[in-house]
Amino acid sequence: MDFEITADQQQLVDSVRAVLERECPTALVRDVVENGSAPEQPWKSARELGWAAIDLPEEHGGLALGFAELGLVVEQHGRFVAPGPFLATVTGFLPLVLEAGSAAQRERFATPAGAGELTGALAIDHGRAAEHAPGEALRARRDGHAWILEGERRYVLDGDVADELAVAARVDAGDGVGLFVVPQGAAKAQRVVALDASRPLAHLRFDGVRVEPDRVLGPPGAGAHALGRALERATVAAALECVGACQRLMELTIDHARNRRQFDQPIGAFQAIQHKCADVYVQVQKARATAYFAMMALAEDDPRRSLATSMAKAAASDCQRLVCKEGIQIHGGMGYTWESDVQLFVKRAKTLEALFGTGGQHRQRIADLLEI
Amino acid sequence: MQLHYDAETEKFRAELRAWIEANQPTLEEMRAEPMTSSAHLTGWSRRWQRCLFDAGLLVPGWPPELGGRNLPPVQQLVYHEEMAKIRTPRTTNPQGLGIIAPSILDYGSDLLKEKYLLPTLRAEIAWCLGMSEPGAGSDLAALSTRAELHDDHFVVSGQKIWTSGAHHADHCFCFVRTDPDAPKHRGISVLILDMKAPGIRVRPLPELIDPHHVDFNEVFFDGVVVTRDHLVGELNQGWSISAGSLAHERGMMWLSAAARLDGMLAQLFQLARKPGPDGRRIGESATFRDAIASLYVDAQSMWFMGYQGFAKFARGNVSPEHSVLKLFGSEVAQRAARVATEFQGVDALDVDFLQGTRYDDSYPAPWMRQYLITYGATISAGASEIQRNIIAQRVLGLPRR
Numbered sequence: 001m002d003f004e005i006t007a008d009q010q011q012l013v014d015s016v017r018a019v020l021e022r023e024c025p026t027a028l029v030r031d032v033v034e035n036g037s038a039p040e041q042p043w044k045s046a047r048e049l050g051w052a053a054i055d056l057p058e059e060h061g062g063l064a065l066g067f068a069e070l071g072l073v074v075e076q077h078g079r080f081v082a083p084g085p086f087l088a089t090v091t092g093f094l095p096l097v098l099e100a101g102s103a104a105q106r107e108r109f110a111t112p113a114g115a116g117e118l119t120g121a122l123a124i125d126h127g128r129a130a131e132h133a134p135g136e137a138l139r140a141r142r143d144g145h146a147w148i149l150e151g152e153r154r155y156v157l158d159g160d161v162a163d164e165l166a167v168a169a170r171v172d173a174g175d176g177v178g179l180f181v182v183p184q185g186a187a188k189a190q191r192v193v194a195l196d197a198s199r200p201l202a203h204l205r206f207d208g209v210r211v212e213p214d215r216v217l218g219p220p221g222a223g224a225h226a227l228g229r230a231l232e233r234a235t236v237a238a239a240l241e242c243v244g245a246c247q248r249l250m251e252l253t254i255d256h257a258r259n260r261r262q263f264d265q266p267i268g269a270f271q272a273i274q275h276k277c278a279d280v281y282v283q284v285q286k287a288r289a290t291a292y293f294a295m296m297a298l299a300e301d302d303p304r305r306s307l308a309t310s311m312a313k314a315a316a317s318d319c320q321r322l323v324c325k326e327g328i329q330i331h332g333g334m335g336y337t338w339e340s341d342v343q344l345f346v347k348r349a350k351t352l353e354a355l356f357g358t359g360g361q362h363r364q365r366i367a368d369l370l371e372i
Numbered sequence: 373m374q375l376h377y378d379a380e381t382e383k384f385r386a387e388l389r390a391w392i393e394a395n396q397p398t399l400e401e402m403r404a405e406p407m408t409s410s411a412h413l414t415g416w417s418r419r420w421q422r423c424l425f426d427a428g429l430l431v432p433g434w435p436p437e438l439g440g441r442n443l444p445p446v447q448q449l450v451y452h453e454e455m456a457k458i459r460t461p462r463t464t465n466p467q468g469l470g471i472i473a474p475s476i477l478d479y480g481s482d483l484l485k486e487k488y489l490l491p492t493l494r495a496e497i498a499w500c501l502g503m504s505e506p507g508a509g510s511d512l513a514a515l516s517t518r519a520e521l522h523d524d525h526f527v528v529s530g531q532k533i534w535t536s537g538a539h540h541a542d543h544c545f546c547f548v549r550t551d552p553d554a555p556k557h558r559g560i561s562v563l564i565l566d567m568k569a570p571g572i573r574v575r576p577l578p579e580l581i582d583p584h585h586v587d588f589n590e591v592f593f594d595g596v597v598v599t600r601d602h603l604v605g606e607l608n609q610g611w612s613i614s615a616g617s618l619a620h621e622r623g624m625m626w627l628s629a630a631a632r633l634d635g636m637l638a639q640l641f642q643l644a645r646k647p648g649p650d651g652r653r654i655g656e657s658a659t660f661r662d663a664i665a666s667l668y669v670d671a672q673s674m675w676f677m678g679y680q681g682f683a684k685f686a687r688g689n690v691s692p693e694h695s696v697l698k699l700f701g702s703e704v705a706q707r708a709a710r711v712a713t714e715f716q717g718v719d720a721l722d723v724d725f726l727q728g729t730r731y732d733d734s735y736p737a738p739w740m741r742q743y744l745i746t747y748g749a750t751i752s753a754g755a756s757e758i759q760r761n762i763i764a765q766r767v768l769g770l771p772r773r
Contacts, residue, residue, distance in 0.1 A: 001377050001449070003676065004683035009373065068373050254768050269771040274764030281763055282696050289676035290669065296375045314669045363665035364658070372644045372655045372664055 003292060009072055012065075016073050019045050020080040026341045032083045033197040033344070042077075043084040047116025052090045056098075056114035060106060067233065071295035074237045075288075078244025081348045083198035085119035088158035091237030092230075093120025096166040100179045100217035100226035109164060109181060121162035122234055123153040123187075123204060124227075129235065130310060130357030130365040132228035138206060140169040140178040140220060145213045147180065147220060149206040153187075157355060159202030160189035166217070166230075174221025180211045196347035232309040235356040236294045239316035242352040243288045246316075246323040249345035250280050253327045260332070267330070276326045287312075287319035307369050310362040317359020320349035377450065385450050388429070395423050396460045407464045409587045411498040411537025417464040421495035424462065430469070430493060438477070439493045445686035452624045456631035467536065468492050468499035470625075472545045475562075479605035479613050484564065488543070500538040500567070502546030502591065503614070505531060510758050512547075513556045513611060517593060519548035519563060521600070521607075526550075526563060528571075528596040534752070538574045538589035541567050551608050560610035564602040571596040581723075581744050626681070626694065629701035629749075630674040636708045636742070637671050640664050643739075649717035663711045670704040695767070699759035702749035709743035 005013065023041040031037045046052050055070040056062025070090065077086055090113070097109045097120075112118035125135025138151035149169055159165065164181055171178035187204040194201040218226060254277055257268030267273050294312035297305045324346045328335040335342045353359065377385070397416040405414045424430040425439035432451045434440030443451065455462050463469040473492045476484055491497045508515040517530025528548055538544070544565040551559030565572070571594040576586040605613050644655030644664065654660055674697065681693025713720035720740045737745070750756045764770045 001446075001679060002374050002683055003680040004687065005373060254770065257770060265773070266771050268764075269773045271761070271773075274770050275757070275760040277768055277770060278699075278760035278763035281768060282700050285677055285680075285693075285696055286670070286673045286700070289680050290673045292373070292680075293375070293672075293676045296373055299373075300375055302375055311669045311672060314665065315673055318666075318669075360662060363662050363669070366665035366668060367655075367661035370641065370665070370668065372641065372661050 003289070005072070009069060012069060013072050013076060015049075016051065016076045017079070019049065020076055020082060024080045024082050026081065026344060029081050029083055029198050029344055036197070039083070041084075042080075042082050043086060043116065043119075046084075046086050046090075052086065052094075052116045053114040055090075056094065056110065060111040060114055062114050067236075067299040068292075068295050071236065071240045071291070071299075075240040075244040075247075075291075078241035078246075078348065078352075079248045081198060081245060081248075081344045085158055085162060087199075087237060087241060088122065088162060089113055089118075089120045092122030092157065092234045093162065093164065093166045095233040096122055096168075096179060096226065096230035097181065097217065099230045100223060101181075102218075105181070105214070105217060113164075118164060119158065119162045120164045120166060121156055121158040122230070123156045123159060123165045123167040124231065124234075124356075125153070125168075126155055126355055126357065127361075129231055130313070130361040131368070132224065132231055132306075134168045134170045134177050134223075134227065136170055138167070138169040140171045140180065140211075142220075143210065147178065147211045147216055149180065149182070149187075149209040149211060151206055153204045153206070155192060155201045155355070156204055158200055159204050160184075160191055161200055161202075165204070168223065168227050171220040174219070175224035176221065177223035177227050178220030179217035179223040179226060181215045181217060182209055182211060194351070196344075196351040198344075199348065199351050228306070231356065232298060232305055235309050235362075236291065236298055236312050238352045238356050239287070239291045239312040240295065242316040242320055242349050243284070243291050245345050245348045245352070246284055246287065246319050249323050249327045249342065249349070250277075250284050252342065252345070253277070253280070253323075253330050256331050256334075273330060276330060280323050280326050283319040283322045287315040290315035307366065310357075310365045310369070313357060313362040314359045314366065317353050317362070320353050321359075324349055377446070381446055381450055384447050385454060388451060388454050391427065391429070392454065392458060395427075396420065396458060399459070402460065407461075408585075409537040409540050410467065411465050411500050411540040413464055413495055413498045413540070417461075418495040420460060421463050421469075421493075425494050430462070431473075438489075445682075448624075449627075449682055449686075452627045453631075456627045463495065465492075465495070465498040465537065465541075467501045467545075468497075471501060472499045475545065475613055475616060476604065478616055479562075479609075481601065483601055484604060488564065497542040498537065498540055500535050500541035500544050500589075500591075502532045502535055502544045502548075502565070504534045506533050509534075510755055512614065513560065515547055515549060515560065517546070517548045518552070519550050519561065519598070521550065524600045526598045526600065526603070528563065528565065528593045528598060530593050532591040532593075533577070533588075535574075535589045535591045536587050538567065538591050539576060539586065543567060544572075544591070545604070547610050547614060550610075554608065557611045559608055560614070561607050562604040562610045562613050563598050564604060565593075565596060565598055569596050569598070579745075579748070581741050626674065626678040626697040626701060629697065629705070630671070630678055633671040633674055633701060633705055633708065636705060637664075637668055640667065640708060640712060643712055643715065648715055649719065654715050657715070660711075660715050663715075667704065667708050667711065670700070671708075674701050674704070695754075695759045695762045698754065699756050699763070702746065703756060706743070706746040706750055709739055709746050712739040713743050 053062040054065045055067050058064045128135040140147045167180045169178045186209045187206045189202045192201040260267050291312040294308035297308035334340045397420050401416040428436050428441035430439035432440050432443040433448045505515045519526040519528045546563050546565050550561040573592040575590040577588040578586050648654040723738045
């Protein structure tokens, strides 16, 4: 049992942080949010430095370092409210392809995604994600050797920008889960006016989208296991990105409390502010420790992985609720403005709270798993 | 980073479990002679602590002559994990073993070590800790119990309060003011007092749950004579001893708090299976399920945060986790008990408690009693508000006023 980051892991974290600090300033995030720009960075760095291949097996050109290393890199992306395809491609699309795809499909989709030459998204039902269910809104039916997708997927992260979409749909066979990969454009995409414009969301309409056998991941009706395992990775990654964003917002808030003077003293000298900051610190510590536990549980394929995943998302939920509230409040009027960076972190954290199951949904899942 | 322990550590755990199984007091022994205060050495507790001492399992990080076996930090962690899980406490005088013995070891003269250290470790004597006073609670350095030095002896006058187990203790590890003119942190010393010395009077202060349950006391000192050789450390060095003493207490305390929380969760799982005031199974309520899952996350996160702090501690780094864990653990426990009482509804109002004692985990206490008892942890040993001040000022670097 060791919760300490190893020297190698720390080196990775430091290097990722240094790169993101240089290549992903909040000015870049603002340009995405305000002008809809599509900057090369930080995805370019991720591609060049192999971040997308950290948890990819060597046979697909990956570094095979493990999920803990990937998780630490994701946390740093949260710290810089990084925009771009990293989260959806590496922690959503890739896990499902790797869990469910044949060797040929993994070679076709995972190898280029790990190399940063292909971007991907994971089209699942966020409302049912905590329980690993495919939901009823998108159904797949057999048509000879091919399958037909009918219905919709809402709030798909990178849903209208990713090159390829890994899709979970309800089928009337076996365990009820079918998994597919469809190219961008196969479904009709409608961009959502999203809270965090640096995390694009789209509704996807599938009007009889035909999927040929080479794009069907595993036998439909036997996909529940793979979907669950992929969702666990996506969910823990969302929790870690949320922790990273909360950590930075906490730091900004404490800096503000130290520097902002009223009544001839820093507002951080007032106990009312100090106690809010202490509570924020406790929640960030709790969320990070719980997310790290889940990260290790996935890395080691520990039997507690499902429970750990839901705990991580629930703890991240508690954390963002308090950090966002006190982050804005302690910043006072400035925290209420568009100009302040506070809003960027709040919107990222709230987005991550809603994706892959809210804290409340994951608590219901925990109660199920504990057989309450 | 890894979730599992290495094979050698797991081998130690297995051996330790087998040893505990073979040696720990039976439930019958414990029920026959319940521990009634935190300085109450019962027959079974004396035998058990002596047995731990002789086996080198009392303070496993210490050398064999002090009841240890020089265990490395990871095995100490496993030791405390296992000890936290069993029904029998390591000692029935926790402040003696956890705070006073290490302080005597660190600061005491050869005479004091010889006279008090081994007898404490072997459960031959019990201690109370004279810290808080009516005018010095959270502001401990404001204490005013006076000790005047006359050649070879001190004369002590004043009052302590919240002194756990004072009515059972043989000795008091007592913080006194020896220089009233110095700044308040610099005029404090520590004396070892014999609780049978003339001039000491103990008045019990029962807790809000039960007029017959006494752990706390008021202790009055009226011209108590203490020989100078019973000064611990240097004259007026008491404040640094207090910081050192409490640090010992904090090192692994989170483990027993985390284990107690796990115990409360296990009781909540049982409550879920019982009918609530409306006759339906409590666990069917979505509100209850949400609350219990939230508590479960928090109880588990106690372990994860504790392990994170331990990883730093084991590598010789300072960690601020103890304030976080003390604050968080005590408040989660309070919430757990409150949630239980709210879902019990009127059933929470029956606090009949004829079976066993609060120290005997085999008889879970009524939830409302547990709820009221949890205030002991959010107030004592640095109230929650003090912990928040510490986190804000020492960890986050916010300015002091």
